[in-house]
Amino acid sequence: xxxxxxxxxxxxxxxxxxxxxxxxxxxxxxxxxxxxxxxxxxxxxxxxxxxxxxxxxxxxxxxxxxxxxxxxxxxxxxxxxxxxxxxxxxxxxxxxxxxxxxxxxxxxxxxxxxxxxxxxxxxxxxxxxxxxxxxxxxxxxxxxxxxxxxxxxxxxxxxxxxxxxxxxxxx
Amino acid sequence: xxxxxxxxxxxxxxxxxxxxxxxxxxxxxxxxxxxxxxxxxxxxxxxxxxxxxxxxxxxxxxxxxxxxxxxxxxxxxxxxxxxxxxx
Numbered sequence: 686x687x688x689x690x691x692x693x694x695x696x697x698x699x700x701x702x703x704x705x706x707x708x709x710x711x712x713x714x715x716x717x718x719x720x721x722x723x724x725x726x727x728x729x730x731x732x733x734x735x736x737x738x739x740x741x742x743x744x745x746x747x748x749x750x751x752x753x754x755x756x757x758x759x760x761x762x763x764x765x766x767x768x769x770x771x772x773x774x775x776x777x778x779x780x781x782x783x784x785x786x787x788x789x790x791x792x793x794x795x796x797x798x799x800x801x802x803x804x805x806x807x808x809x810x811x812x813x814x815x816x817x818x819x820x821x822x823x824x825x826x827x828x829x830x831x832x833x834x835x836x837x838x839x840x841x842x843x844x845x846x847x848x849x850x851x852x853x854x855x856x
Numbered sequence: 857x858x859x860x861x862x863x864x865x866x867x868x869x870x871x872x873x874x875x876x877x878x879x880x881x882x883x884x885x886x887x888x889x890x891x892x893x894x895x896x897x898x899x900x901x902x903x904x905x906x907x908x909x910x911x912x913x914x915x916x917x918x919x920x921x922x923x924x925x926x927x928x929x930x931x932x933x934x935x936x937x938x939x940x941x942x943x
Contacts, residue, residue, distance in 0.1 A: 725904075726893075
């Protein structure tokens with residue numbers, strides 16, 4: 686690749702100046718704080734935030750799973766709301782990284798053995814949703830549809846990850 | 857220990873700083889970081905950015921290779937070379 690090829694690279698990450706999402710994220714995260722000017726503070730806080738995000742993912746899913754299995758149908762709206770909240774927060778994190786050219790969710794990188802317990806917990810949550818949801822009506826249809834969609838997404842992630850790993854191994 | 861750790865990679869910052877007669881706090885102030893960061897760099901618990909490494913090297917009158925390079929693990933004993941030193 687020549688130097689000039691870089692000018693046509695579609696993966697050029699955005700900058701906070703030209704991207705509304707990054708500007709909004711910088712405002713939410715207070716990223717212009719003098720705290721971030723000290724590089725070790727910034728790096729350590731980034732690691733601490735990663736720990737916190739991972740912990741939130743685990744505890745959020747574990748709590749949602751416990752709610753649907755213990756609380757049953759009455760807890761379903763709260764469990765799904767918590768699950769959606771955790772998903773939205775992690776989605777914003779992934780979107781921020783992607784805007785800056787880091788694809789954290791690239792299947793070959795994401796699909797590690799470390800993820801297996803999380804997928805099992807996710808399967809338990811989805812099974813709990815299906816079990817607790819009413820069989821008919823909009824709430825039941827919504828819950829079954831959401832669980833089915835999530836299950837398909839997980840299958841797609843696993844299959845995509847396996848293919849990406851094979852591609853990487855062959856390259 | 858996180859990815860910012862430089863564990864397993866020795867550096868010669870502490871010896872160079874001592875040879876320059878600077879305290880950790882003075883070096884930290886000169887390169888605009890906290891003293892804890894200087895402590896972590898010297899202990900190999902933090903891999904500085906290229907900009908911080910350049911600033912530290914400039915302040916101590918050494919090259920980045922002298923301070924952080926893999927070769928010659930012995931502490932620097934000579935006089936700092938003629939690098940412009942910022943106060």
